[in-house]
Every structure is written in C-alpha cells, then in structure tokens.
C-alpha cells in the first residue's frame with residue numbers, strides 16, 4: 083500500500099521540533115527517489131530512525147527500513163553527513179567511533195563459549211555499565227569471556243546512517259574474531275548491538291555467504307530469567323524504553339520485570355513501550371544535529387520528571403549517556419540497579 | 432523579491448511543494464489545477480498573524496490556513512499561488528472555568544492526555560486526534576468520537592478568536608456559522624473555547640453483529656461505531672458502562688479507521704446520512720463496496736466507504752445514493768459547494784478579493800472536471 087498522507091507519522095518528535103514538512107516522515111516519503119537539493123538531503127537525515135512513525139502508520143509501511151535503505155542510497159551517491167563520515171572513518175581506523183585506544187575495552191579470558199559483548203558506549207563512555215554487567219554475571223555464577231581489544235564496533239550507527247560497506251567490514255572483523263574464540267552465545271549491553279547482531283548480521287552473513295550461528299540475547303532477557311526475586315523495599319522508578327530494544331526488538335517487559343523483582347515500583351511515563359520517544363541520540367542525530375538531539379532529550383527528561391519517580395532507569399548505554407548530561411533525576415541502567423541491589427542483599431547476608 | 436514579514440518562513444520551492452497536499456488523493460486530471468505555494472509561514476502569535484495578513488493584502492496574495500493537513504477535502508490544497516499559514520507553532524491550551532481554551536494549532540489528543548489528568552475530557556474529537564488540530568477540525572466542522580452524545584464540533588464551540596484583514600475578532604453565537612465549517616475562507620481561527628465533559632470513566636464494549644442490530648443499540652451511549660472490515664465489529668462506549676476485551680481492543684484502534692480492511696484501498700467516499708436511512712443506504716452501497724465504517728451522531732451517522740478504485744465517479748455515485756436518502760457529503764472543501772446565501776454575503780463583505788483560501792467551497796474542481804471531460808469528449 084502507498085503512503086496515504088494521513089500525517090500520523092508527524093507525531094515524529096523531530097518534526098514536532100523543526101516543524102517543516104521536509105523533516106516530517108510524510109514529507110520524506112513524498113521525496114523518495116527524487117533528486118534532492120542539499121537542503122532536502124540534510125532534512126532527510128534529521129531522524130533518529132526510532133521507528134515511532136512506523137507504529138502509527140495507517141498504511142503499515144515499513145518506515146524504518148525505508149529510511150535506512152534510502153540513507154544507504156544517499157551515501158552511495160556521496161550525499162552523507164560530515165559527522166557520520168567522521169564516525170565511519172574512526173570505526174574503520176580505530177575499531178570504535180571515539181578514536182579511543184582499543185586497549186581500554188574490558189577483557190576477560192575464559193574457556194567458556196559465552197561472550198559478553200559490551201559495545202563501544204559501555205566500554206568507553208559509561209564504563210560503569212560494562213563493569214556492573216561483568217560483576218552481575220559473575221555473581222550469578224556464569225562462565226563467560228569478554229573480547230577486550232579484539233572487539234570492534236558492531237556497526238549499528240553505520241547501518242542506521244547508510245554506511246553499509248563500513249558496517250559489513252566491522253561484521254567481518256567481529257564474526258572472524260568470534261569464530262576464533264569459539265563463541266556460541268553473545269550477551270549484549272547495548273540494544274543497538276543487540277538488534278544489529280540479532281537482525282542485521284544474519285542478513286549480511288547471507289549476502290556474504292558466511293555461516294552465522296550465534297545465539298544473541300540482551301542482558302535484560304538474560305537477567306529476567308536468571309535473577310531471583312530480591313524483594314527489597316526500594317523507591318519508585320520510571321522506565322524509558324530504548325528504541326532498539328523496545329520498538330525494534332519488542333523487548334518491553336523483561337527490563338520492567340527485573341526492576342519489579344529487585345523491589346522497585348514503576349511509574350510509567352505517558353509515552354511508554356511502543357509509543358516511547360527516542361532519547362535523542364539515535365540514528366546519528368546527536369553527532370550531526372546536536373541541538374535537535376538535546377531538545378528531544380530534554381522533552382523526555384521532563385516527561386520522566388513529571389512522573390514523580392526518583393530515578394530514571396533504562397537499559398541502554400546510549401540513553402544513559404544522553405540523559406545523564408541534562409537530567410536532574412538520577413539516571414541508571416537496569417544492570418547498575420541490579421548490581422547495587424545484589425550487593426545490598428549480599429551485605430545483609 | 433518579496434520582503435517577507437519578520438515571521439518564521441520557508442520559501443525554498445522544494446519545501447513549499449510539500450505543502451500542496453493533504454490526505455486527498457487528487458485524481459490525475461485535477462492535479463493540473465494545483466499550485467506550489469509561494470511561502471510557508473509559521474506564526475507564533477497574533478502579532479505574526481496580523482503581519483502576514485497585512486503583507487498578503489498589500490501584495491494581493493491568497494492565504495491558506497493549515498493545521499495538520501489530515502483533511503480529505505483538499506482544504507489546504509492551493510488552487511492559486513498562495514501563502515500557507517501553518518498554525519502548528521500556536522498550540523498552547525488551558526482549562527478555564529471548566530472550558531477548554533486552545534490555540535488553533537493544538538493537537539486534540541495532546542489536549543486530551545493533559546486535561547484527563549485534571550479531571551476533564553473532550554466531549555468530541557476526530558479519530559485523527561493523534562495529529563489533527565483544533566483549528567483544522569473546527570474549520571471543517573467535523574464529527575467524531577463522542578458525536579453521538581454531543582453532536583459535531585460546531586455544537587461544542589462556545590466562542591472563537593479569529594483574524595482577518597480587519598484584525599482580531601471574538602466571535603460567538605449565530606456568527607460562529609461563518610467560521611465553523613468555512614475551511615478558512617472567512618478568517619484564520621486563532622483560539623477556540625470548547626465545552627468539555629467530566630472525565631467519567633468510559634465502559635467500552637464491542638460485539639460482532641450486523642448493522643441493523645447495531646443501530647438498535649445506540650441509545651444513550653457516548654459513542655458508537657460500526658466497522659465492516661475483516662470482521663463486522665460494533666463498538667459502544669458508555670459513561671460508567673461495562674467493558675469487554677473486544678471493546679478495549681476496538682477502542683484502542685479507534686484512531687486507525689483506515690486500517691484493518693481485507694484488501695488495500697485507493698480511495699474513499701464519506702457521507703452523512705439520517706439514522707433511519709443508515710441500513711437501507713448501506714445495503715445499496717454494498718453493491719459498490721463492502722468495506723465501511725459508521726460513526727453514529729445525534730440523529731445521523733457519518734459513513735466512510737472504502738473504495739478499491741481511484742475512479743472518482745464511484746465516489747460521486749455514493750454521494751448521489753446518500754442524497755437519495757436525504758444525506759449529504761461529509762465535507763465541502765475543494766469539491767462541493769456551500770449553499771447558504773448569508774455565508775457568501777458574509778464572505779464577500781469580509782474578503783471581497785477572495786484572498787482567504789480562494790476557490791474553496793465553490794464546487795470549482797467538480798466544475799473544472801466536468802469541463803475537462805466535456806472538452807475531452
């Protein structure tokens with residue numbers, strides 16, 4: 083079915099801020115396959131690829147796929163955004179988008195065939211998440227390893243911004259490394275890595291005729307199963323659904339169940355689950371359009387504050403990093419909460 | 432080059448082109464009449480609006496107010512090189528003495544979410560409430576959720592603030608008819624005072640049943656709708672009533688009237704028919720399409736018929752059938768004529784040069800189309 087021009091997708095938070103149809107999903111759909119001026123190209127990239135438009139689309143169009151495929155077409159004709167190109171160059175050269183020393187990545191040797199894939203954000207920017215995850219997995223008695231400097235960026239940002247070739251190169255490096263390390267199962271911290279490895283990697287593998295037999299879980303899926311009820315008398319939290327985990331992977335209840343298990347009361351934000359809005363960091367928006375990105379972040383923070391909850395919890399290092407910059411509320415990853423709760427129980431014992 | 436008012440404005444022709452359309456799929460022969468706007472303004476207050484109006488008057492340029500452009504009647508489609516006045520930056524609202532006072536760019540469902548927390552609820556809102564605006568729905572005089580209990584939006588507007596070439600005016604009482612359902616041809620709605628109801632919880636039930644049985648059950652309900660799509664579902668919402676699972680699902684889906692049909696569709700026709708004729712009208716219409724949605728209102732029903740073909744003549748045929756049953760088209764906009772003489776006298780007085788959303792409500796496009804067919808023939 084074609085676009086009906088019903089405008090439902092104009093609930094897009096970026097359109098709400100910018101206000102011009104060229105930024106709206108409805109406007110962009112009218113421009114597909116047309117020759118775009120520089121202005122229109124720039125507007126086309128004003129999108130976090132959060133998928134909210136797809137949830138409300140009356141024509142059931144696969145809008146996320148449409149945005150990603152059309153960004154790839156733009157990149158092919160050299161119409162990319164400078165900040166995205168900078169990330170592409172950095173991941174190829176350094177293995178991470180921050181041009182950081184790869185040695186800083188968490189390393190844990192073990193004969194186990196379970197790999198904890200922390201991802202770039204948790205390794206370099208919000209290290210506490212990676213460290214807490216390692217500690218929690220150890221407390222739960224899991225045998226696992228972490229790849230250290232041989233782990234490279236999963237390529238999620240590259241896939242979202244249209245740099246498919248770069249993402250494919252990163253795929254090859256990671257998959258070869260996992261094969262060498264005898265990995266069978268992968269646990270990720272970052273919903274972006276999770277979606278990329280779970281949904282995009284098998285397609286790249288098929289295209290490249292490479293075997294891909296890795297089981298992937300997000301840490302919240304693992305913890306929901308493995309964590310015992312702690313029933314601590316903790317306060318109130320509100321939970322932000324990260325786009326890659328929620329809308330794109332339909333993991334909504336697991337993180338909430340973990341929070342309830344450890345003893346939190348959840349107060350939902352008005353827009354939750356499939357109607358959650360992006361933290362503002364996704365799809366290369368923060369890198370190229372920081373001012374729009376910050377406005378979305380602020381909007382979400384205000385929504386979180388209005389719940390009256392004491393803490394804003396999410397399950398994504400990107401969201402934690404993004405929110406922490408402006409939030410007056412305490413911002414935590416689910417895993418950080420799990421770790422401190424497990425410690426509390428341990429201390430009581 | 433024009434000297435534009437000191438207001439948020441876009442003049443890039445590529446961007447302006449995106450302001451040529453709304454939901455209406457303009458049939459091919461008609462697209463020749465559509466013009467690209469000269470500029471799109473986004474006023475943020477009355478001062479901005481007055482500046483735009485002054486500029487338009489001085490330059491003899493047509494103005495088209497625009498909300499979310501979700502209408503299916505081409506109200507925002509420029510039939511002359513025009514200035515678009517996009518109201519989306521004027522969206523503040525508050526509840527005052529139990530009434531809603533909202534700027535015209537406010538989005539219905541955003542209002543509903545906020546006022547519900549204060550113990551109030553909208554009496555009526557369109558099923559496009561997730562994105563459509565206060566000004567747009569009033570300018571189109573729509574029917575929607577709650578119209579069974581509270582009628583069309585016209586019956587729920589207490590006063591309006593509008594701007595035209597003479598300045599800012601407050602309009603109430605009988606004069607409202609010159610603005611409600613006027614598609615922005617007599618002025619730009621700035622603010623509206625709308626009646627609310629107490630946020631009493633609604634019980635929502637739905638059943639699989641036939642349309643004739645459904646019609647018998649609507650008495651005293653807040654809202655009733657019948658959708659003939661994959662299944663025949665009758666939704667009934669009552670204050671303090673019971674809910675069932677199917678009802679909760681249908682209620683959640685009330686914002687998606689265009690989804691759930693067996694096959695894809697290319698076009699639709701929308702009419703208002705007296706309640707007593709709904710069943711007969713639909714049994715005749717079913718020969719053209721079996722897919723439709725009925726929203727009940729006071730003494731009448733709005734009926735959306737989904738068509739598999741883009742053939743405009745089929746859509747017109749449905750309107751003819753509705754007229755046979757004392758019905759009428761749901762809207763006017765680009766296609767149909769507003770017939771009340773005092774409206775046109777008022778329009779002439781307020782806007783003698785036809786600069787406010789020109790060529791609308793005159794049935795022009797149909798005339799043009801008929802002319803085109805005659806010419807081809």
Ligand SMILES: Cc1cc2nc3c(=O)[nH]c(=O)nc-3n(C[C@H](O)[C@H](O)[C@H](O)COP(=O)(O)OP(=O)(O)OC[C@H]3O[C@@H](n4cnc5c(N)ncnc54)[C@H](O)[C@@H]3O)c2cc1C
Nearest residue numbers: 498499500501502506558559564566567568570573615620
């Ligand atoms: C999925 C879907 C469901 C819908 N459901 C309903 C429904 O239940 N009931 C219903 O009645 N309609 C419905 N509609 C049609 C449409 O959404 C409504 O009429 C809507 O309220 C129009 O609002 P808008 O902001 O989109 O107005 P627009 O389409 O932008 O404008 C409509 C007309 O109003 C004029 N206008 C806009 N703002 C102003 C202003 N401030 N001052 C003066 N004139 C102005 C425009 O020039 C135009 O002529 C539906 C549409 C869709 C796509």
Ligand code: SF4
Nearest residue numbers: 085086088089091139
């Ligand atoms: S929601 Fe879907 S059908 Fe409606 S305008 Fe957006 S893309 Fe088109």
